[in-house]
Amino acid sequence: MNKTSDLNTIELFIRDHYEQLTNHQLSGKLGITISAVRTACRRLGLKRMELEYFTGEMIVFLKEQYTIIGDTELATIFQQKWPKQKGWTKKHIEKKRKYLHLSRTPGQIKAIHERNVKAGCFRLCPVKAWDKVGRTPDGEIHYWSMQKGARKIPFIKINGKFIQWGRWAWQQIYGEIAEGMNVVFRDGDPHNLTIDNLVLLSNAELSRKNSAKSSQALSDNYVAGILTHGNPTLRELLKKNPALLELKRQQLTLNRIIYEHETNN
Template sequence: MIWTADMDARLRELYPANTNREITAITGWSYYYICERAKVLDLHKGPDARSRACGKTQWTPEMDMFIRQNYERLDNRQIADALGLKLSVTRTRLYELGMKRMQLEYWTEDQVKFLVENYRQIGDLELAEIFESKWPKAKRWTKKHIEKKRRYLKLKRTTAERDAIREGHRQRGVYAEANRRMWQTRGAAKEGEIRYWRKRGGISVFPVIKVDGRWLHWAPWRWEQLRGPVQKGMNVIFADRNPYNRADDNLLLISNAELAKRNSVKSIIGLSDNYVAGILTSGRPDQREIVKQMPDLIELKRNQLLLQRELKEQLK
């Protein structure tokens, strides 16, 4: 590209107030040639053009006025959305205008000294409570404040020191109180409330009831309410196998042997993977889990058992 005197004059006119891409759009000249010619002519951008070139937001008096008028009414996100800007850009401008929603409160020498002298004997949560009483601030002291300052100052406790702090907490009943507060926040179950729990590793559920602060199996508890204590070796079950049917006449008292037989019949009828694997590994229970990982073998044996069952029924 050959630059003429008229082109140089035009470039000198446009360069200070426009970005190179804007000049390209105005003149149709190559972006690369504009950059190179500006170096030859020793041209420099004005502050506004430099800001636009690097993507910096150009704040106008109207935008600042909008912020001042709506600072108390809108939060930072809403102001940013209204101006079509990023939240970080809006927050930075608020700081520049002296509009801070939160005033930082820094550690004093006395606070640091107290922490250094006592962190080995007092836990972080207890330290936070002491700080709140001695040096209250707008944003309350928390355990996290103490932890962060300790890490910054590299104040580490030994295992023995941590154990001593925990033992002190236990003796003062701190953990018991923490549990009480936790359940107050979460919402502890009321006396007599009934819930359904799931057996570990299974899909079946069973009802439990809260009595005197403990969770008890609902079926035997209800039986005792109706007919007295359940004798050793006896079990209270749901006659229709439906744990959601808590009608009194659906409760059935059976012995351990009857329960085992009932469960065995259920397994045989269903031919579950566990039942089939048990047959395949008879006398070798340690191999049952391995066999259960072989679905093709399980299915083959299940089909054999079903066929044998059909033949037996036909021969009757």
């Protein structure tokens, strides 16, 4: 559309296209500024949304309560006392406080936090987060580590709770698992999720299996254990010296090579 300065033509175009085009699009079509579009809209009584402003009563309440009540709770109270079509949010309260220069002291912030803890407000945080991002459905599998640095193993969600996939799968076929027994992956691959890849080991059997695996790989923990002979404090200290561990590892490796050579000959 060609540029025009005719006010009637501009207003007629805006009235006809207001619901289909944004202010930016109207501005581009008419060749006028955004400000001019907004002015014309106000003159025509066209509103994209009904703004809801803070009243004097709301401001007085905010000033009286902001030092003892947090913004999230204030938003809830505002919605109860002065219902808003789109609802009050923490952001609404926060922006108004900043506009009114209503800042809290560190002591006030701490007191509000302690008050919320006692009221049990934070117990709902995980629930609200799940409501927002969605909950994992039953039967879905995730991989997590049992401890820092450990290999990730599969967990499956059953009846709202995550349990180790291996134990769950074993129980589906063979029933309950006795105390002191462990379900492990036969081939060591936690991604090979088949019942044939599971084996039941006692604590002692699992310990021997892990010990053999560790010695074959000559891990830092295994090498440090040989050097420290049952002194856990010294072992942890020694594990921080990779150069010394590597020397011992090379010696052990050489001893194995010599032993295997003599055995084969």
